[in-house]
Amino acid sequence: xxxxxxxxxxxxxxxxxxxxxxxxxxxxxxxxxxxxxxxxxxxxxxxxxxxxxxxxxxxxxxxxxxxxxxxxxxxxxxxxxxxxxxxxxxxxxxxxxxxxxxxxxxxxxxxxxxxxxxxxxxxxxxxxxxxxxxxxxxxxxxxxxxxxxxxxxxxxxxxxxxxxxxxxxxxxxxxxxxxxxxxxxxxxxxxxxxxxxxxxxxxxxxxxxxxxxxxxxxxxxxxxxxxxxxxxxxxxxxxxxxxxxxxxxxxxxxxxxxxxxxxxxxxxxxxxxxxxxxxxxxxxxxxxxxxxxxxxxxxxxxxxxxxxxxxxxxxxxxxxxxxxxxxxxxxxxxxxxxxxxxxxxxxxxxxxxxxxxxxxxxxxxxxxxxxxxxxxxxxxxxxxxxxxxxxxxxxxxxxxxxxxxxxxxxxxxxxxxxxxxxxxxxxxxxxxxxxxxxxxxxxxxxxxxxxxxxxxxxxxxxxxxxxxxxxxxxxxxxxxxxxxxxxxxxxxxxxxxxxxxxxxxxxxxxxxxx
Numbered sequence: 001x002x003x004x005x006x007x008x009x010x011x012x013x014x015x016x017x018x019x020x021x022x023x024x025x026x027x028x029x030x031x032x033x034x035x036x037x038x039x040x041x042x043x044x045x046x047x048x049x050x051x052x053x054x055x056x057x058x059x060x061x062x063x064x065x066x067x068x069x070x071x072x073x074x075x076x077x078x079x080x081x082x083x084x085x086x087x088x089x090x091x092x093x094x095x096x097x098x099x100x101x102x103x104x105x106x107x108x109x110x111x112x113x114x115x116x117x118x119x120x121x122x123x124x125x126x127x128x129x130x131x132x133x134x135x136x137x138x139x140x141x142x143x144x145x146x147x148x149x150x151x152x153x154x155x156x157x158x159x160x161x162x163x164x165x166x167x168x169x170x171x172x173x174x175x176x177x178x179x180x181x182x183x184x185x186x187x188x189x190x191x192x193x194x195x196x197x198x199x200x201x202x203x204x205x206x207x208x209x210x211x212x213x214x215x216x217x218x219x220x221x222x223x224x225x226x227x228x229x230x231x232x233x234x235x236x237x238x239x240x241x242x243x244x245x246x247x248x249x250x251x252x253x254x255x256x257x258x259x260x261x262x263x264x265x266x267x268x269x270x271x272x273x274x275x276x277x278x279x280x281x282x283x284x285x286x287x288x289x290x291x292x293x294x295x296x297x298x299x300x301x302x303x304x305x306x307x308x309x310x311x312x313x314x315x316x317x318x319x320x321x322x323x324x325x326x327x328x329x330x331x332x333x334x335x336x337x338x339x340x341x342x343x344x345x346x347x348x349x350x351x352x353x354x355x356x357x358x359x360x361x362x363x364x365x366x367x368x369x370x371x372x373x374x375x376x377x378x379x380x381x382x383x384x385x386x387x388x389x390x391x392x393x394x395x396x397x398x399x400x401x402x403x404x405x406x407x408x409x410x411x412x413x414x415x416x417x418x419x420x421x422x423x424x425x426x427x428x429x430x431x432x433x434x435x436x437x438x439x440x441x442x443x444x445x446x447x448x449x450x451x452x453x454x455x456x457x458x459x460x461x462x463x464x465x466x467x468x469x470x471x472x473x474x475x476x477x478x479x480x481x482x483x484x485x486x487x488x489x490x491x492x493x494x495x496x497x498x499x500x501x502x503x504x505x506x507x508x509x510x511x512x513x514x
Contacts, residue, residue, distance in 0.1 A: 045107065046371055048186040049254075049261040054271035055278075056197030057190075057254050060338050062275070063200055063282050065331055066144065067247040068207070069307020071283070072290040073240045076224075077231035081244050082284050089452075090248040092445030094276060095438060096419050097252045098269040103433045105268065107259025108352035109345075110252050114418045115356070117426030121488065124358045126418045127349045128484035129411040130256075134346035135380065136408035138178075138339045139387040142171045144305055145335055151309035152328040161305075164392040172385050174336070178343050179381035185370040186260055189344050196337015199330040201282070206327045207308055208285045210315035211292040221296055225288030242455025245448055246409050248279065252419065256345040343380065350376040359491060409456045410477045413449050420445035 049057075071078045106112040110130060115123025146161045153160075161167065181188055211223040231241060251272050258264035286308075293311045294302055303310040308331060312324040351373040354364035363376045423431060423439040424446070431439075457470040 044366055044371055045259045046185070046187075047260055047262045049190060049257060049267075051267045051270055051274075053190045053194060054254055054261065054267055055274045056194045057341055058251060058271050058275035059278055059282075060193055060197040060200060060334065061250040061253055061341055062248055062279050063204070064141070064247065064338070065200070065203070065306070065308045065334065066304060067244065067283065068286040068290050069302050069304050069310075070240055070247065071244045071287040072294065072302055072307065073304070074231040074244075075229070075291060076227045077229040078287045078291055079226050079284060080228060081231055081241060082280075082287065084241075085245045085248055086280060088444055088448040089245050090251075090276075090280075092420060092441045092448070093249065093251055093416070094272050095441045096423070096445065097255060098272055099434050099438050100419070100422065101252075101255050101258065101268045102265060103430070105255075105258045105261075105264040107257065107348060109255035109258060110415060110419055111256070111349055111352060113422060114415075117422045117430055118418070120356070120358055122418060123356075124353060124488050125481065125484060126415050127353055128488075129415045129481070131346055131349045132480050132484075133408045133412035133415065134342045134349075135384050135387060136411065138175075138342050138346075138384050139171075139391060140408060141335050141338055141342075142174060142388070143167075143391070145171070145174075145332055147303070147306040148309045148328050148331055148335075151306065151313050152325045152332075168388055168392050171388050174339070175381050175384050175388070178336075178340055179377055181340060182343055182347055182377045182381075183367060183370060183372055183374055185367075185372045186257070186344065187370070189340055192340045193337050196334045196340070199337065200334040201278070203308060203327050203330045203334065204282045204286050206323070207289050207311060210289050210312060214293060214296060214315050219296055221292055223288060223292040225285050239455055242452050243409070246413065246452045246456070248283065249412060249416065251275075253342075253345050256348050343384075346380050347373055347376045350379070357495065358488065407473055407476045410453060410473060411480065413452050413456070414477075414481075417446065417449045417453075420449060 071081055074081055100113045101109075104113055104116060108115075108127070111123055111127035114126035146163075146167045150157045150160050181192065211221050215221045215223075254261075254271065255264075255268050258268060261267055290302065290307050290311050293315050294300060297314050300310075300314065309324070309328045312327050316324040316327075350359060350363040353359045354361050354376075363373060363379075365375050366372060367374050420442045423434050423442045457473045
């Protein structure tokens with residue numbers, strides 16, 4: 001396989017030797033990167049995350065409020081769909097995160113794992129796709145706020161989601177607040193994440209109990225969360241299946257902040273083990289509740305943007321509508337917490353790539369007091385606002401949600417493909433430190449990711465033209481990745497035109513971490 005050289009690479013002993021072929025230089029640098037000691041995180045970062053913070057962050061990041069509605073779209077086959085998702089995707093993800101973080105507990109998470117396994121080029125493109133995912137995903141979950149507010153306020157706010165100017169102003173203000181809190185750092189941010197994690201667990205508790213409330217009020221309701229039914233095989237159901245397979249992604253995201261975590265080598269893995277039964281229970285029981293309540297209200301289609309507020313309103317309407325409104329308020333707290341967590345992780349990727357001299361050092365400048373990457377934070381906030389503007393131009397809220405959601409899933413799926421392939425075809429020095437069975441489990445993850453990449457371009461919401469919708473998704477993925485590669489190559493050509501450091505014993509990125 002031909003691998004292009006990274007211009008900033010300085011192979012051990014040989015340096016930037018023009019007599020050495022590009023593939024050989026890249027292989028030498030991959031080996032040097034993988035074999036280098038797993039250096040401690042950058043000394044200027046402050047370790048502020050504990051195991052409690054990690055577990056709540058895992059629940060907050062993985063359990064999105066929209067997924068129970070999407071899974072409910074397949075009806076009583078939801079339990080089988082979740083079993084497939086956890087067997088084919090979640091288990092390989094959990095194993096990969098546990099094992100890779102154990103041997104590489106480094107700030108940057110998956111970006112560093114990929115860079116040390118494949119070299120700077122793949123490492124940078126992995127970080128680029130995670131960054132694109134995080135930004136699109138933040139915009140996606142923020143778009144849920146107006147829809148959920150309509151359920152909390154009532155019929156008078158029914159037109160709010162389609163009032164693009166008002167929605168844009170509201171969401172832009174929220175992004176500015178996220179930017180300010182990110183500058184303050186995890187000393188404040190972790191409490192926002194913790195409150196968000198607790199809020200989503202409280203909301204799911206109400207959701208799971210909602211069929212019982214309906215039944216206690218004399219309405220026949222069918223609630224069986226472990227029914228074994230095969231899903232339909234039409235294209236819409238398959239598109240929903242692709243979405244659900246990827247619904248449980250996100251366990252590795254907290255590893256991006258390993259350099260700010262106490263005992264990250266063990267704490268991240270323990271958070272995976274502790275959060276997994278909570279996540280599985282919330283997804284399965286919550287989806288069953290949505291299916292059950294909508295079985296009573298069979299004429300009401302599932303709202304894929306805000307299924308939980310819709311279900312709670314149907315269940316607790318009338319005299320106890322305040323319960324539904326409180327739950328919706330908690331969901332909005334969850335959305336803000338998840339957006340803050342994603343925002344924080346997204347700002348660390350340019351920071352770590354800057355340490356490795358893959359992007360300008362301007363991104364590595366830290367706040368003198370809070371030790372946060374301020375320039376990276378400001379750029380991230382500006383790009384999110386730009387995405388909100390683009391997504392609001394000439395489309396309905398549901399379609400805007402679908403485009404952003406599917407595009408972010410594709411970016412993230414490409415990053416996961418890189419992660420699952422590490423035990424299979426990563427640097428030999430890294431593979432030798434992983435249990436051999438990890439490669440077998442990762443192979444299932446590779447198959448699931450390829451399936452997700454194919455199906456996620458098909459819309460699961462009603463749109464004017466499914467073909468045009470798919471073209472938008474595919475075009476966005478290709479364009480964003482082409483832009484990232486062009487930026488990276490231009491950066492490397494600029495770096496290679498400068499004189500290499502004396503000695504050439506180690507790449508700049510490795511020097512930073514040593």
